[in-house]
Amino acid sequence: MIAAVLVRFAYLAVSHAFAALWLLRMTDREKDVEILALRHQLAVLQRQLGGQRPRLRPEDRALFAALLVPLASATLRRLRLLASPDTVLRWHRDLMKRRHARMCVNRRPGRPHTVASIRQLVLRLATDNPSWGYRRIHGELALLGVAIAASTVWEILKTAGVDPAPRRTTVTWADFLRSQAEAILAMDSIETVTLNGQRQYVLAAIHHASRRVRIVGTTAHPTHAWVTQAIRNLLMDLEDTGHLAQIKFLIRDRDAKYPALIDKILGAVGITTVPTGLRMPRMNSITERWVRTLRTELLDRTLIWNQTHLRHALREYERHYNGHRTHRSLAAAAPLRARPRPLEPDQIERLTVDRRDHLGGVIHEYHRAA
Incomplete structure (x- = not known):
C-alpha cells in the first residue's frame, strides 16, 4: 500500500515538474488566461458535485501539501481550492509526522551499544x-x-x-592455586598391587607451575619413619636442583601416613603445609589428575612383577613425563623440555620420524630422524 502511494506520488511529481518547465516558455498573459480558464472549470465541477466533497488520493494530498504550504496563509485563502487552506495545512502536518515516525523507527532506542x-x-x-x-x-x-x-x-x-x-x-581456592603456582608443591600417595600379591605405596610430588613430577619413593610399609625420610630426600633433591627457595607451600591430604614431624621439617626450610579439606580431593586437583594419568598410561597397562620392577617402571615414566610428554597447561611443552620451533614448509616435506619404545612398548616416543 505505502509503496504504491510512493510510486504514484513520484509519477505526479515528475509530470508536474515537466509541466513547470512548459510554463517557462509561456508569457504572463497566456498564464493569466489559463488560470482564468482553470478557475472556471473548477467552478463548473463544484456546481456539478452539488456540494459533495471530491475524494482525493493520498498522493494527491501530499502533492497539494508540497506545492501550496510554502505560500502565505492569506494567499491560500484567496485561491479557489477543492479543500480549505486549513485542510491543506493539516495534510502537511500529517506528512511531516509520518516522515518523522519513519526516521525514529530506523534509530535504535536508548544509549548506543558499547563497543x-x-x-x-x-x-x-x-x-x-x-x-x-x-x-x-x-x-x-x-x-x-x-x-x-x-x-x-x-x-x-x-x-x-x-x-x-x-x-x-x-579469594577462591582455584585463584589461590593459580596465583601461587610457582611456590606450590603438591603431594599424594598411590596404591597398587604387584603380581605377587604385595601392596605397594608410591609417594609422589608435583610442582604446580612447571608440572614436574618427582617420584619420592615406593614401599610396602609406609611407616612414619619411611615417610619422614622420603620428605628429607625430597628436600635434598629440591636443594640440589635449586628449586627449594621458591617452594613456600606443600599441599597434601589428611592421610594418617603423614606424621606431624614432617610439618616441622618443612617449616624449618620455610615451607608451610596446607592440608586439604575432608573429602575434598579437588583441593589437590592437579596431583589427583596426575595420579589418574599414571594409572591410565602405566599401571593399568603394565604387569608389575614386584617392587624392583615397579621402581624401574616409575623411573622410566617419570623421565618420559618430565622430558617428553606434552602438556596442555604448558602449551604442548614438557616440564623439562621447551616446545620446539615450528618447521618450515620445505622441512615438513622432508620430515622423517622415528619411534622409540619404552617398558616393552607401553610408552611410545616420537623423534625427528637425524
Missing part, C-alpha cells in the same frame, strides 16, 4: 582482578583513556554474570 572491545576489556579486568568492583574497574578504564559511564560498567558485568559489587573480595 565490543570495551566490553571485553571490562570483563578482562574483572577476571584478572576478582576483588575489583565496578567503580574500581571504571577508574582503571579512565586511566587508560576509555570514556565510559560507571553504570555501563555495572551493566556489562551484570549481563556477563559477574557480580559488579565488591563482594568478590574472597
Whole structure:
C-alpha cells in the first residue's frame, strides 16, 4: 500500500515538474488566461458535485501539501481550492509526522551499544582482578583513556554474570592455586598391587607451575619413619636442583601416613603445609589428575612383577613425563623440555620420524630422524 502511494506520488511529481518547465516558455498573459480558464472549470465541477466533497488520493494530498504550504496563509485563502487552506495545512502536518515516525523507527532506542572491545576489556579486568568492583574497574578504564559511564560498567558485568559489587573480595581456592603456582608443591600417595600379591605405596610430588613430577619413593610399609625420610630426600633433591627457595607451600591430604614431624621439617626450610579439606580431593586437583594419568598410561597397562620392577617402571615414566610428554597447561611443552620451533614448509616435506619404545612398548616416543 505505502509503496504504491510512493510510486504514484513520484509519477505526479515528475509530470508536474515537466509541466513547470512548459510554463517557462509561456508569457504572463497566456498564464493569466489559463488560470482564468482553470478557475472556471473548477467552478463548473463544484456546481456539478452539488456540494459533495471530491475524494482525493493520498498522493494527491501530499502533492497539494508540497506545492501550496510554502505560500502565505492569506494567499491560500484567496485561491479557489477543492479543500480549505486549513485542510491543506493539516495534510502537511500529517506528512511531516509520518516522515518523522519513519526516521525514529530506523534509530535504535536508548544509549548506543558499547563497543565490543570495551566490553571485553571490562570483563578482562574483572577476571584478572576478582576483588575489583565496578567503580574500581571504571577508574582503571579512565586511566587508560576509555570514556565510559560507571553504570555501563555495572551493566556489562551484570549481563556477563559477574557480580559488579565488591563482594568478590574472597579469594577462591582455584585463584589461590593459580596465583601461587610457582611456590606450590603438591603431594599424594598411590596404591597398587604387584603380581605377587604385595601392596605397594608410591609417594609422589608435583610442582604446580612447571608440572614436574618427582617420584619420592615406593614401599610396602609406609611407616612414619619411611615417610619422614622420603620428605628429607625430597628436600635434598629440591636443594640440589635449586628449586627449594621458591617452594613456600606443600599441599597434601589428611592421610594418617603423614606424621606431624614432617610439618616441622618443612617449616624449618620455610615451607608451610596446607592440608586439604575432608573429602575434598579437588583441593589437590592437579596431583589427583596426575595420579589418574599414571594409572591410565602405566599401571593399568603394565604387569608389575614386584617392587624392583615397579621402581624401574616409575623411573622410566617419570623421565618420559618430565622430558617428553606434552602438556596442555604448558602449551604442548614438557616440564623439562621447551616446545620446539615450528618447521618450515620445505622441512615438513622432508620430515622423517622415528619411534622409540619404552617398558616393552607401553610408552611410545616420537623423534625427528637425524
